[in-house]
Amino acid sequence: MTAAADLLTTPLNALHIELGARMVPFAGYSMPVQYPAGLVAEHHHTRTAAGLFDVSHMGQLCLSGPDAAAAFESLMPVDVMGLGVNKQRYGLLLNDEGGIIDDLMFVNRDVAKGGDIFVIVNGACKHGDLAHIQERMGSRCTITPQFDRALLALQGPQAVTALQRLLPGVEKLVFMTGAAFEVDGADLFVTRSGYTGEDGFEISLPAHAAEAFARRLLAQPEVKPIGLGARNSLRLEAGLCLYGNDIDTTTTPVEAGLNWAMQKVRRTGGARAGGFPGAEKILAQLGGTTPAQRLRVGLVGLERVPVREHVELHNDAGQKVGEVTSGLLAPTADQPVALAYVQAEYAPAGTRLNAMVRGKAVPMEVSALPFVPNRYFRG
Known part of the structure; x- marks a missing residue:
């Protein structure tokens, strides 16, 4: 357990304490897990109005130079070179085994x-990611970490209503696009994206500008502060992976059900297909010559018993056939x-499995994802 004195704090730390947040260690930071209203109320508020999340523990970095796009593309099974200006995309850094x-x-800011x-990586991984990127492509472009910048997420169906009062024009953005704004001399970069399945912005x-801007957002009638607890329940309902739980260095994108994140130009034919770490293994899984032996699935409980990570999944014969990675x-x-x-044979929708919760078999069924329909604004 990290001692409280060893934890880093975000620029909103004093505000969280003022708002009555319960603070917990997360990714080396002291972070708000919930506020006095509680996780369930915060979850529902985000689904119906607008929730403000402090995600300043995340890592931000900038890649620049004429070879930056090609260099970054060499690390991921993702189309970087073909991404339009001010368009955003989801990416996967891979090791040489395809994990x-x-x-x-990331966003192409021309x-x-x-x-x-402009790249945003997970907080617990940011120093390792930076070292990996510098080692693999540092000679090809300029890599500028911006780990001192703050990052706020405003999520929910009324997020646009609240944010456009402070940033007129932000309503013109659509899902997975970004633009620069200025507030009181501070430079902001806003993307219409997030981690909740709702419309929203990061x-x-x-x-130095984070606390004042967060207070202005919280002064909007639609907005309330939301902690990490509801962030987790929202992303899980949206079927989104949490790094370290649902994906890690032992899982390939195919096993994780992230085939959609690997664009066709990187998968089949042409000069830009393959060429990323672990490509031989991943392309063999995609092509079916060496199918993935296990797959990520969604599960719904047939009884009202929460099933948490690390719970074993058994078939009707009592054999272990899987393991839960996130659940609530x-x-x-x-x-x-x-x-x-x-x-893999237990992955089709409708398959019944038993989650072994404290020795008791709890019936569950494989379900399509997401569990709650996404409501991204695509224009």
């Missing part, structure tokens, strides 16, 4: 004309839900 080092988001590729801004009683879905890895 996932981290998942990330790198071809002297801009950069706002990168200088640390979902507030919006109003039933137990989970993500798990199971042997």
Whole structure:
């Protein structure tokens, strides 16, 4: 357990304490897990109005130079070179065995004309990611970490209503696009994206400007502060992976059900197919010559018993065929839900499995994802 004195704090630390947050260690930081209203109320508020999350523990970096896009593309099974200006994409850093080092988001801020590729990586992985990127492509472009910048997420169906009062024009963004704004002399970069399945925005801004801007957001009638607890329940209902739980260096993108994140130009034919770490293994899994032996699935509980990570999944014969990686009683879905890895033959929707909770068999069924429909704004 990390001693409280050893934890880093975000630029909003004093505000969290003022708002009555319960603080916990997370990714080396002291972070708010919930506020006095509690996790379930915060979850429902985000689904119905707008929730403000402090995600300043995440890592931000910029890649620049004429070879930056091609260099970054060499590390991921993702189309970087073909991404339009101010468009955002989900990416996967891979090791040489095709395992996932981290998942990330990146935006092309006109790198071809002297801009950069703006990257957001997970907090617990950011120093390792930076070292990996510097080692693999540091000679090909300029890598500028911005780990001192703050990052806020405003999520929910009324997020746009609240944010456009402070940033007029932000309503013109659509899902997975970004733009620069300025507030009181501070440079902001806003993307229309997030980790909840709802419409919303992520706002990168200088640390010195973060608290004042967060207070202005919280002054909007639609907005309440939301902690890590509800962030987790929201992302799980949306079927989104949590790095370290649902994906890690032992899972390939195919096993994780992330085939959609690998664009066709990187998978089949043409000069840009393959060429990423672990390509031979991943392309063999995709092509069916060496199918993945296990797959990530969604599960819904057939009894009202929460099923948490590391719970074993058994078939009717009592054999272990999988393991839960994330699970809880979902507030919006109003039933137990989970993500798990199971042997491939147990992955089809409708398959019944038993989760072994404290020695008791709890019936679950493989379900399509997401558990709650996504409501991204695509224009």
